[in-house]
Amino acid sequence: MPDQLSTEPYDRTVFYVSDGTGITAETFGQSLLAQFETMKFRQIRMPFIDSVIKGRELLARIDMQGRKDERPPIVFSTLVNTEINNVVRQANAVFLDLFATFVEPLEKELGAQSTHSMGRSHTATNSPQYDRRIAAINFSLAHDDGQADRGLPEADIILVGVSRSGKTPTSLYLAMQHGLKAANCPLIPEDFERGRLPEVLYRFKHKLFGLTIAPDRLSEVRNERRPGSKYASLENCRAEVMQAEDMMRREGIRWLSSTHKSIEEIAATILQQIDIANQQAQR
């Protein structure tokens, strides 16, 4: 949950302000604030500030918060409407104006006026890109954990790896964020015994991408799910991971370790490798 109700002490209040969802302001602001590790920030999301009246209310709220804190709040703003922006920026605050700062140099360079209307970018509905994202999410759900083979010819990517190596969250993230139809299929002890991938995957080998994970971390994760089981034991996890890595190596499948990577980092790494492969194929 957003920490808006936290009663813990904090150094500063931070407002993420936007005419739209505020995702850009928040993503950017959090990255920047992560640079100040020793400080505690109380974060307040203020989306949909799309009228001068809402702008005035917000101005009053920021000023009130500043008086309460006895320090000026920090405001990350992606307001694109000049009139609303001019209201909010009167606040007694550190006003970081993400759009205005960069729009001007861009307008100059591109020789074009910006629309100064709400930036919807990837969030625009009823666009082919948006429909593709929704289709990708539905695809990834339907093709989670080897549930279905039917759609594999349509898949952009098929993740493989032992149970709990991170396939499911990564597939969903690739679909949600990047509009990729990402299926995933577990590698299980039966596959290792046969010494072969699940047969259906051989036709799609160029789409396979492997995830592996350190055995001790895997054991931890599995123990949360089935405490004390053989499935979760360190010994079993060691054996499965070793066999899965052997198999991926033998079959020439690209893979990476999810152990110290977030979903975002795993996804960015996979995309980067796909890009490199595509560029090589183009040459």
Next chain:
Amino acid sequence: MPDQLSTEPYDRTVFYVSDGTGITAETFGQSLLAQFETMKFRQIRMPFIDSVIKGRELLARIDMQGRKDERPPIVFSTLVNTEINNVVRQANAVFLDLFATFVEPLEKELGAQSTHSMGRSHTATNSPQYDRRIAAINFSLAHDDGQADRGLPEADIILVGVSRSGKTPTSLYLAMQHGLKAANCPLIPEDFERGRLPEVLYRFKHKLFGLTIAPDRLSEVRNERRPGSKYASLENCRAEVMQAEDMMRREGIRWLSSTHKSIEEIAATILQQIDIANQQAQR
């Protein structure tokens, strides 16, 4: 898929450059470029530029692209390492330096030095926040489409609405992006006949949030899934939507229409309403 391989004509090449995943640079850059609706941009993601050597390679690549395009590329950079940043910014490009621009005023205001190390913000693994996100994704998957009641006491929110009103992608997004345990439960014709919500939901009424959708849009979406079915017919969609809205009104459930909203907008609206309710409860 990223449009790195597109052969369509474009006005400018855009690079998203980062020591990390590049998500911040890309989110921000795309919002900003959406302001220039008439222009076409070819976008190239360059994550994990975490050494001076990679910085030099990137510098050469940007300059090569500029010569090919006969126009300087646009570079959105969130590089935090000063040394690498100083290499890349030598490129013959419009260099938009997202971090440096705002880090300095922030350092001054906060009276603290930034770490100048990679911003990981919400992506840091092995943090309680990260574990909560993963747990939320697993929860939302397990509690999709009324599959399970077991975990409902733990749910942060339970979405209700007719089939295909947008519950599943919204639940997954709330989990993935905001770490909320979001369950969802369909409202079906049997519920309307009985004139009651699914019984299990009455215990959790304060957690319910409804989604509705315009009948013609619903019919479109359902026709993609089951073309020509009664389920997808406009007449049936009209009746279901009307009954669902009646029921939500009668039961006092907060709801919104997903028709013209992206997942991000639906999620931001829901969070905003929860925040407001929490603030009122605090008073």
